[in-house]
Each structure stands twice: as structure tokens, then as C-alpha cells.
Amino acid sequence: MNHDILLNRFPNVNIVKLTGGYTNTTLLLEGTDPQMIAKIYHVENTDARTEISALRLLNHSGVTPRVHDFFEKENCLFVMMDYVPGINAQRLLDQDGRDQGRKIYEQLGIYLARDVHTIKRGDCEAELPVITKSANDVEELEFVPSGIKSMVKEVLDISDHGEQTLIHGDYGPHNVMLSNDSMFILDWEWAGLCIFITLTWQRICQKSS
Structure with missing residues (x-):
């Protein structure tokens, strides 16, 4: 059915x-220009709406696939976005070991700090859920x-007040595609706005080193 709708x-x-x-179900449409994929959800899937909001917010950032269109048909929601050729970062980690892992995680941290956590609630009108911390x-x-558990609990025990920032919700190499010299962050279904306590986290990490 999905094939017929797309055709x-x-x-x-x-x-x-x-x-x-x-x-979710993700289909590559070979022959479109630019080459696109269709990501397909049930129409009542609220995570799909979250992903659309996050991707549209980041549509010109260069770190996510561009969204071209979305439409509903036969109780399904179709999200049309750029196809990102490359290799899943987790798969590369599994193959190439520790040295490659250090490079990938360093780049993941740069993308997260520079392109995601710099987006504040006041900078956008996206309809995203507010996420509260839980320990x-x-x-x-x-x-x-x-030792990591102790640092995490210290962060999570801080009261939720301050500026809300964009978070991915499931960030890691399993949701990143490596394409040439670029990284693209995928699967924003669990994105949201959250109090981000950068300075506190830095202080805790420095104390533990």
C-alpha cells in the first residue's frame, strides 16, 4: 500500500x-532529484509530529536531512526528506575500534554543543514537548x-529552572550517519526542550578529573 501511495x-x-x-519504515525513492526518502508513521504517532517539528527547525542547519514535504494518506503520515548516503556511525565504531571511536565521539560532542544545544526556546516557534529530568x-x-552515576545524579538533582534548550533525546552514534566529511543526525522523535545546565556539568567533570 505504501509503495502504491508513493508511486x-x-x-x-x-x-x-x-x-x-x-x-520506522523508511523507503528510498531512487530517481527523485534530489534523492529522497519517505519515512512512514501511523498518523496518530505523536513522536512523528515531534520529529517533523525538530527537523523543520533544523532544516537549514546542515546537520539534519532537509524535509521537503509531509502528507497523510490511508492512516499513515509520510515525511519526505533528503536521502543521506553513508555509513551509520555505530556500525563504524563496531568495525574500527577505539581510535576511530575517539574521533567520532569528539565530533559528536562538537555537533551537539554547536548546532543543537545552542538553540534556545526563545529562538524558535517549533511545537516541541518540554522534557523534565528524572533520576x-x-x-x-x-x-x-x-563514578559516572554519581555525576549524573548530581546533575539531575539540580532544580529545573533557567533557559530551555533543544535536545535530541536519543543522541549517539546509532543515530548519526557519516557521509563524506559530514555527520547527519537522524531520528528526532524524542526531541524536546529541556533545562540545559552546561556550566554545572563542566564543573562536575572537572572535579572528577
């Missing part, structure tokens, strides 16, 4: 299902070192 809008294209860096499950994360 009615984009005749003479070849449709290929994508994996690796994309959630309920930190102790249950057995794979996290105890």
Missing part, C-alpha cells in the same frame, strides 16, 4: 527499503560506572 506521487521511481540509522532508574544501569 502515485512519484511515478517512475524505484522504491527500496532502508535500514541502519533509520527507525529514578540511574542505579539500575549496571553497565554504567559508579
